[in-house]
Amino acid sequence: MATFISVPLKKSSEVDLVKPLSKFVTATYPPGEEQTEYLRAVEELNKLRKSALGRPLDKHESSLEILLRYYDQLCAIEPKFPFPELCLTFTWKDAFDKGSLFGGSVKLALASVGYEKTCVLFNVGALASQIASEQNLDNDEGLKTAAKFYQLASGAFAHIKDTVLSALNREPTMDISPETVGTLSQIMLSQAQEVFVLKATADKMKDAIVAKLANQAADYYGDAFKQCQYKENLPKEVLPVLAAKHCMMQATAELRQSALANQKKKFGEEIARLQHATELVKTAASRYDEYVNVKDLSDKINRALTAAKKDNDFIYHDRVPEVKDLEPIGKASLVKATAVQTPLSQKYSDLFEKMVPMAVQQSVSAANSRKADTVNRLIGSMREATNLCNGVLASLNLPAALEDLSGEAVPQSILEKSRAVVQQGGLQSIEQLIKDLPELLQRNREILDESFKMLDDEEATDNELRAKFNQRWNRTPSGDLYKPLRAEGNNFRNVLDKAVQADQVVKERYTAHCEMIALLCKPENELSAAIPSANPAKTLQGSEVVNVLRAQLAQLDEVKREREVLEGEVKSVTFDMTTKFLTALAQDGAINEEALTASELETRYGSHTQRVQQNLRRQEELLSQIQVSHQEFSALKQSNSEANNREEVLKKLASAHDSYIEISSNTKEGTKFYNDLTEILLKFQNKCSDIVFARKTERDELLKELQQSIAREPSAPSFNVPSYQSNTPAPAPGGPTPAPRTVFTQQQPQAKPQPPARPPPPNITPQAASTSAPISTPVPPGSTNPPPVAPPTGPSQAQGPPYPTYQGYPGYYQMPVTYNPYAYGQFNMPYMPYQAQGQAGYPGGPPAQQPYPYPQQPPQQQPYYPQQ
Helix, strand or coil: CECCCCCCCCCECCCCCHHHHHHHHHHHCCCCHHHHHHHHHHHHHHHHHHHHHCCCCCCCHHHHHHHHHHHHHHHHHCCCCCHHHHCCCEEEECCCCCCCCCCCCCEEEECCHHHHHHHHHHHHHHHHHHHHHCCCCCCHHHHHHHHHHHHHHHHHHHHHHHHHHHHHCCCCCHHHCHHHHHHHHHHHHHHHHHHHHHHHHHCCCCHHHHHHHHHHHHHHHHHHHHHHCCCCCCCCCHHHHHHHHHHHHHHHHHHHHHHHHHHCCCHHHHHHHHHHHHHHHHHHHHHHCCCECCHHHHHHHHHHHHHHHHHHHHHHCCCCCCHHHCCCCCCCCCCCCCCCCCCCCCCCCCCCCCCCCHHHHHHHHHHHHHHHHHHHHHHHHHHHHHHHHHHHHHHCCCCHHHHCCCCCCCCHHHHHHHHHHHHCCHHHHHHHHHHHHHHHHHHHHHHHHHHHHHHHHHHHHHHHHHHHHHHHCCCCCHHHHCHHHHHHHHHHHHHHHHHHHHHHHHHHHHHHHHHHHHHHCCCHHHHHHHCCCCCCCCCCCCCHHHHHHHHHHHHHHHHHHHHHHHHHHHHHCCCCCHHHHHHHHHHHCCCCHHHHHHHHHHHHHHHHHHHHHHHHHHHHHHHHHHHHHHHHHHHHCCCCHHHHHHHHHHHHHHHHHHHHHHHHHHHHHHHHHHHHHHHHHHHHHHHHHHHHHHHHHHHHHHHHHHHHHHHHCCCCCCCCCCHHHCCCCCCCCCCCCCCCCCCCCCCCCCCCCCCCCCCCCCCCCHHHHHCCCCCCCCCCCCCCCCCCCCCCCCCCCCCCCCCCCCCCCCCCCCCCCCCCCCCCCCCCCCCCCCCCCCCCCCCCCCCCCCCCCCCCCCCCCCCCCCCC
16 A cells, blocks of 8 residues: 555664673672673673674564564663673664764764663664564565564654653653654554554455544554654655555545445435545645555545445435534554563573672672671670770789789799780881881872872863863763762772871870880890899788689680680671572562661671670679779788889780780781772772773764764855745645745746837838847747746645645646756856846857847947946
8 A cells, every 4th residue: 555664773883891791790709600600691792782783684583583682681781780880882873864974973872771772672663663564464464463563663662752861861862862752653553553454454344443443543643743743853755654644544444434324325425435535545646646656545436436426416316415524433443552571582581690680789788788897896895895804904913913922033924925925026027017007008099099180180171171062062071970989989088097097096006015015025034134023021822812813813714715706606607688689679679778687687696796795794793803802912912112113014014915916906907908998999990990981982972973063064154045046936725835945947938028218220220120020938048948838827736634734745846857057046146137239148159039029239339238
């Protein structure tokens, strides 16, 4: 019946998915079987994209299956990879823009997997429309396949209409704008309904059913026509095809309804409907004959109308009503846009099936952070209790005071502390660690500063270009895009500032105890000589208070050993929240990470928390008892200056040992912290480098597009051509509006206006002048072309149906082949007034005879008309 409309495919630039995705996989998953499997899946995904977008696709279902598989994979991996951080830029060209010689075609580059999905889905709809248009509509299988793929195409375009703005977060190209894809969806739905009309006709269904189906198809085409009227980016043949099909479907509905009226003995209605159908077909044939073939339908309607008029004139004499008085034809829709629900492919298998979504990964990371906070809190409280215990005992000079009852030898506990310090490297080890900390800090600061400098430089360039191009610089501002990175970098800077404060505390503690720590590092004889001696007046050996103190200290040591065991148990607790988070995401569509993690932490660490609290309470009770017992011990012990000096030194040595252990632990933790932070900051720097590189690539693409658009712009404002340089006839009443083009027509030649009266020349007699027969049709001087044929006086086109007129239809009179190519205005020729004899004329030989009937002047006389 008519040509079906198909949509061209969008073209994409080549993109390497392997490098950024593999980089994320290797950074996120440890080496092993799982990482190898994901890297292999990345390679397969890259091959699939090349198959789907990197080569021309045949108009076959197998090619569509490849597109569907790639679209399904994109939907599957979108929540599993942090695409905004990977800076993968996808570049697509406008499907309907053919470009220009100098400007090139319109294209858009975005670092958005949602943009890639939208463009791939557009190609799914486009290829489905092409496959449907290739079907053989003469058999039932072809009709079913065409209807199926037209509805799939309609659903794909409708899905883009609903999601494109949220997927891109910016203005899309014209082909995927909501208005354009909405129109394409309506066109595909109209064509699917038309296929059902053809199938109903082939299946010889009742006239009432076919009439309703055809009337619905006409409605769909009418809606598509209205939506398409102002879409300048669509191909020019779309609008006339839609208008023609609206007429043809309406005519088909009237034809079938007329048959139904004949069955009901309503012969006047039958004739009225057939006459209306004839007018519709004539309109389609006169205006859109180059796009559709209506001969078969027209012949069928004419035969039916002739027979109906004949029967009515000779037999029934039924009154023929006006078209507006006819009962409206019913409508029946058998089509529906196919909803886009993944997976669309029947052969789909998730390449990254075992990889959890980013939402789960982020929730697992947050859960691990909460777990680490819980573990650190428990271990921190136990270590703090141990430090408190050691500090109290050092202030009481215990257990050295009980071991130093003789007042001469070095207490055994001091000797053990001295050996422990020497075994751990002594003073030199912590001096080297403290010396290395500023260098590690400076290295991290330099990495962070360099990362911020890259962001600052790119943002400054973006701001300069935005100020220069204003609204044309329509990409996301760098300041907005870098906010998460800057927040992350500022967090690292705060961490470094706190680390500096912690380093200062360690240095101050080292300065306060370095002298005593150096003393502990000396041999036993030097250590004994450095400790003052004291001779107590009486011995406290075997005293009850001493025995009580020793028993209490033993209990305190047991509490400390219990804490060490408890600390190991807390560190060894492991659990994985992935399964619970996946279940929550599948059931609720979201993850309440805080509630789920809190519940799991309570289950795993609840008993440990209770045991830690009991241990701390037990230590607090023992320390209170030890302080009371020590007061009794001090009262019994003879006090003098020498004893006090000795006890003071022993206290400092014990405190120096505890400080050494703590400083050594702190410096080692600080060194590890800075080294670990260096790796994290290098990843942060790579992330900044990647996004800056992607932004520079996007900037270069956008600058290129702006240069092309500027080259396409006119260098001067448009201006109106003077009326005497164009002579375009007005369109026939009711006809379509002509396309905006310059067309020159020539009216029926008329006699030129007579020049003003002048005296007859003296050397020419009237008789000589009258020997030349007058020419009724004057020809301009120098022209050898015959006068053009006059256009018909009546309207050249049939009156159209009551719907908007096709704006681009060439409604102008065809010019004769011999039309003068040097017409005014066509090539911007200046207007030339009438030229007298002897003046240079238009291209062509001089006239063989004088074309005007009035007498001529002698050559030596000045011409009457002024010369230019």
